Amino acid sequence: MAGIMKYGIIGVGMMGREHLINLYHLRSEGVVVVCIADPHLPSQQLAQSYNWPIQVFSEHKQLLDSGICDVVVVSTPNMTHYEILMDIINHPKPHHVLVEKPLCTTIADCKKVIDAAKRRPDILVHVGLEYRYMPPVAKLIDIVKGGTLGHIKMVAIREHRFPFLVKVNNWNRFNCNSGGTLVEKCCHFFDLMRLFVGANPVRIMASGAIDVNHKDEVYDGKVPDIIDNAYVIVEFDNGARGMLDLCMFAEGSKNEQEISIVGDMGKGEAFVPESIVRWGLRVDGRDGVKSLKAEDDRIKYDGLHHGSSYLEHLNFLSAIRERGEKAPAVDLHDGLISVAIGVAAQHSIEKGRFVTIEEVMQA
Known part of the structure; x- marks a missing residue:
């Protein structure tokens, strides 16, 4: 040591x-x-x-x-x-x-x-x-990087979970403090999309709203403005596409995150917290799908993030x-791009149109 x-x-x-x-x-x-x-x-x-x-x-x-x-x-x-x-x-x-x-x-x-x-x-x-280090996600990254699924064309990430937790002075209830839900929470998923497709984002389209959570809360006379659900489409410079399906009033879910990666040769999936990974090739069909429980023996403490x-x-x-x-x-450039996608998605919801990464990077 x-x-x-x-x-x-x-x-x-x-x-x-x-x-x-x-x-x-x-x-x-x-x-x-x-x-x-x-x-x-x-x-x-x-x-x-x-x-x-x-x-x-x-x-x-x-x-x-x-x-x-x-x-x-x-x-x-x-x-x-x-x-x-x-x-x-x-x-x-x-x-x-x-x-x-x-x-x-x-x-x-x-x-x-x-x-x-x-x-x-x-x-x-x-x-x-x-999130890159969660055992099922890390295993799926290895499968993708190993070329098993071919050239990745589509990434779909679903996060169906509980509402935002209570934080000190309720700072996370407001976009001006958090950067907005799609920056605060979802930079994780935009980072994973970019990692899976091996390319950089070009433009983003999003639709989202506050439909259930925090609507009856008031802090210092202000009502929270953070969205609690959204769909986000991310287009990458190699032609691949990513989609995020976010719902933060979906406690009745078996898995909090479900990740699907589809290439021109096959498909892979990861499920958290079940920690199950599945993958299969097009030529083998449904009967050829493999499955495993992803674990990492180095982990001495599971904590809040498995x-x-x-x-x-x-x-x-x-x-x-x-x-x-x-x-x-995970370096500073990775941090920047994950924020930039979230910012573009927030702008897309506000403007009701596609927003390019170039547009938000130059603003």
């Missing part, structure tokens, strides 16, 4: 504590969390309830100035990511960073972070699009220890 790697966590709400527990289960890999930063006292107190002597700060700048950590996890509300990332990147002491998705809430802020990071080759930045956060940390730790010779698996 290599030397001790000291972590700090900025933002210890629900996802911050999720990262804290994952890192606790990585103790045998030489990981230790030495500090946290959060202005919210109840979040501080919950984070301190775990079995680690942790120094507590109320502001992220205090954590950075303390100089006691080498790696920082940013799991604060979306609208704070830009300012915090810029402070980390511009700090005299280099800190490697894992930032929760979305990278930022706007394309302009994502670009500024990327430009700043280019001036700091001593820092690795990994974007927390951890072990994917644990594997994400394992991967990032490996990249750090290889001193930059191994790039983060």
